[in-house]
Amino acid sequence: MGANGSRVDAQDPEGELGFAPGATAEGQHPRAARLYVFDSDSNKWLQQSVMVVPEFSKVEEDEDDMKAGWYMEVSGFFDVFISADLRLLVDRTSNTFHFYADGSRCLKFYSSEGFEITNRRFDDCIFENNFGLEANDENKKKTFEKDTYNAWSLGEDPAEAFFDLDEAEDKYDPKHSSIREVNSGHDDETEAHQLEMGGLDNSFVIRDGGVEVYRNMDEGGETFKKAGVNIKLNYKGNMMTPQKALLADRETNMLFMTPDTSKKSSIFRMDLEREQVVSEWTFRKDGVDIPMADIATDFKSAQMEGCSTFLGLDSNRLCRWDTRVARGMVQETDIGLDYSTGKDYAVSSKCQFRCMATTGEGHVALGSLDGRIRLYTDRSLTKAKTAFPGLGSPITSIDVSFDGKWVLATTDTYILVISTACRNAKGEITTGFKQPMGKNMTAPRLLKLLPADVAKTNNANFAKAKFTWITEQGAQERLIVVSCGTYSVLWNFRRVKSATMPGASTPTAQGMKVCFDYDLSSKKEETVVESSFMHDRFNSVCSNMVVATKHEVYSLAGMDTD
DSSP: OHHHHHHHHTTOTTSTTSOOOOOOOSSOOTTOEEEEEEETTTTEEEEEEEEEOOEEEEEOSOOSSOOSEEEEEETTTEEEEOSGGGOOEEETTTTEEEEESSSEEEEEESSHHHHHHHHHHHHHHHHHHHHSSOOSHHHHHHHHOTTTHHHHHSOOOOTTOOOOOOSOOOOOOGGGBOOEEEEEEEOSSSOEEEEEOOSSSEEEEEETTEEEEEEEOOSSSOOEEEEEEEEEOEETTEEOOOSEEEEETTTTEEEEEOSOGGGTTEEEEEETTTTEEEEEEEOEETTEEOOOSEEEESSTTGGGTTOOEEEEEETTEEEEEETTSTTOOBOSOOTTOBGGGTBOOOOOTTOOEEEEEEOTTOOEEEEETTSOEEEEOTTOSSSOSEEEOOOSSOOOEEEEOTTSSEEEEEOSSOEEEEEOEEEOTTSOEEETTTSOOGGGOOOOEEEOOOHHHHHHTTTOOEEEEEEOBOOSTTOOOOEEEEEETTEEEEEEHHHHHHHTSTTOOOOEETTEEEEOOEEEOOOOSSOEEEEEEOBGGGOSSSEEEEEEESSEEEEEEEESBO
């Protein structure tokens, strides 16, 4: 199974470094198992019971301390709602269930039959809890749709699927690297909320009431240095704190929104050279102010160019705005509306859009509260070319590779790695942004933490997974990073693909292949707000990264093989 599988093998409580159980009981229940809990202090699995039987029960209506749905219980130890929050990992080679329930736990079944029965029961329960439908073939095929059922319900790749794994071997190995970490900034007074990385001279840390400027460098030593400039955000006498921000116009301007509920339809422009907020624009269509929940650049390198347009998103609308018009102008119609006929159609409230990202050509990937992921061509934002059904967990952030062949979608407990590459009618390689993928969809791959590391991170949520930042055609993303509590987690992207490629034997979660070949950064004293790679032009020697906590900023360099 390679490095990915060996790391999971090491999590077996009864493996070489684990706890050896007593004699196997005779005549036990078909689903009988031994129960273990991971002790972070000793870094060992401790046996809690030699004989437990996991039971499944349903709460029909919300109660004071329990919501409606299916639960898994081991009497005397835990009774938990079945969802992705359990961070379930199943491994058929050892007949084990790993999950988080007031600690990292493991059920090691006495028989393969008991393991399979429990696994099927768990899958049915999580489906019903996620989608509100009975777990039968009809409902599963309805939810995942005909063309995507095998891939997104069963984790099976179609025989004709194209899985891109042709780039040269990457030398970076997270576990055998010489990462140099430097504390590049400290601020006791204000808290950081966002990193806004620049591809030119400067990058920015968004803080309460202001923006802190840092210099981008590639000098083999310190790569991210405090510039000594703090821009206070004051507009018409009011102090402001950005909620969403992006760089624009060759990185001379910053556009941002605020958490002020009275300003949901406003966006502000800060002139970074003058160090002041100079404009307030209103998101307005047909004379009506409309709120936006997220903004994004029109394409990967737009902020470094003289691009006047950017994208805006709310729960059921995707727009393109043009800053050349004082109050903004919609360039594309709302989702579900066709203005070519002059008639407005009702917008479905089921869209629940949450986040978006763009490719080098300007194609758009969009994540939703219901877990769905939609791909739009740069030519039209009115109808998705491809739609992935998701696994039921809300998509909290999304990224996409420069060439559009890969999508990275973050949920609280796992990261979806989705291949969009396919072949057109001529046999040429294209992507799901340009044509519907249909039955050529591959199953998503998952990135998760091992049970011991779930305990180590105190079951913290994932936040803002990102690829290496490149803006050059032909270059390849090398790494993936995600923030997780007081840690950052790094994956080698090529190893993710090779470990989970079609035919590879690997552990699964919700039926999908999982890659555990990652590295945890050194623990920070505070929660990591954001982890981001510097632009590739500052990575001539190695890949460099910036990590921001609430009051500290760290630059990490030297992520290459010794």
